[in-house]
Amino acid sequence: MTITAEQRRARILYLVRELGTVRVVDLAERIGLAAVTVRRDVAALADAGLLHRSHGAVSLPRRESVAGRVTGQDRVVGMLVPTVGSYFDEIIEGARSAAAAAGARLVLGISAYESSDDRAQAEQLLDAGVDGLLLTPNWKPGGQPENSAWLAGLRVPAVLVERRAAPESPFAELDSVGSDHHHGVLVALQHLSSLGHRAVQLAARDDTWTAYHVRTGYQEAVGLLGLEPRPVVGIHQPGGDMEEVAVRIAAGVADGARAVLVHNDQDAIHLVPLLRGRGLRVPDDVALISYDDVFAALAAPPLTAVAPPKRAVGSAALELLLRRLESGPELPVHHVELLPELKVRTSCGGVGPSGAAR
Known part of the structure; x- marks a missing residue:
């Protein structure tokens, strides 16, 4: 029996609702149709405002806030950190709060300060159906390890958090948010x-x-x-x-x-x-x-x-990722550095070596 365009598109919408963000090639495989046919149907659904396309994947469109800005409604964001506790707790909380405010959900992965764990943890998050990733890779001081090549092949947008790739690095065009x-x-x-x-x-x-x-x-x-x-x-x-x-x-x-x-x-x-x-x-x-x-x-x-500014780093990274998911490659690559501040307490008091008050 011949499947009509309406039936194909209804099936596509059903699968996207079930799976969240999904690659077009995966949709074609699940439906049993040629990828070119599914791409054509996806384009028609996107033109009608029923789907959102980004980086070769599709998802349901997000609802707009009362201010007219697109939120992260129903988005799922994966966050990979090297540890929990102390410093990263505040970054995670910043991202979690920003996700909640945007109507998105945060899913956490921990790679335990071993660079070999990064890829496995990221793949676990991707298998969970995340729409994008906030990544703090276990890069050693002064550079990035050779086994980070998998970052270039991510099938969803990613933002580096408290990391920034060197200009000559293949990852230099990844968005990043960190402290200066x-x-x-x-x-x-x-x-x-x-x-x-x-x-x-x-x-x-x-x-x-x-x-x-x-x-x-x-x-x-x-x-x-x-x-x-x-x-x-x-x-x-x-x-x-x-x-x-x-x-x-x-x-x-x-x-x-x-x-x-x-x-x-x-x-x-x-x-x-x-x-x-x-x-x-x-x-x-x-x-x-x-x-x-x-x-x-x-x-x-x-x-x-x-x-x-740990919380602000987490919040800014989450918001940048949602903007990337919305705008795709039309949004210029962002390398954002937030400035730390000095909290003056009593450990610099007394009199300095030159007689000045400390």
Whole structure:
């Protein structure tokens, strides 16, 4: 029996309602028709406003808000993060809140800081029928691993979160939203400089994306502000080698560097009593600024901290992905960097080395 165009299109609409976003080639396979025929039917349905086409896939059109802006109604967004807890909790919450406000749903995947897990977790999200992906790949400091080639073949739009591909990378044209950590370090050192400090030590890890940019941002900021450069005090295991870190910072203090920026909050909080055990009180003997501002306000004393806009990053990434889903390739590629701010508390108080108030 011959299937009419109306019957074909009714079947297409039924499958899209059942499956959510689906590729045209998959529709053709399910219906048992040539892909060219299904593409023609999909085009007719899209012209009638019954379907939405994007990146070779189709979905139901979204309803508009009262302001006339297209929302994410009925969209499902997958979000892949390397961990939950502390820093990424706030990013996830920002994305979740933005999704709820737009009428979309967020589905979470965790890749456990092992780059080999990224692809499997992303495929799991894709198999769940997500319309787009928010991705924080496990890229090592200073570059992207070779086994990220799968990113170029994603069948749905994706936005990088707290990651940005190098200009020469095959992923450079992926949308991205993240914190400008170089700016975050600069505002911290500007504050310490304004308080009379001419030398600031940096204690930081070297195994994460953020730590890499904190380190490179430190080198830039020292040059821009005309501060005395000091060797970075490496933190090689979170919370595990802080005794040695305290020894090196104490030596730096004795050499005139009475201010320190510590990445991250957890290590900064560990450091305070260890410095006190060496006769150095925060803030009287050494000014301390933490980087991340997840737990800094809970420390004793409360720590002045650089606060990346974590919730805003999650929210902006979700909203950008919904715009990409709506506009497709007509929307220019966005590389968005949001500026951290400095939350001034008591750990920079007292009197600076030049006599200025801290």
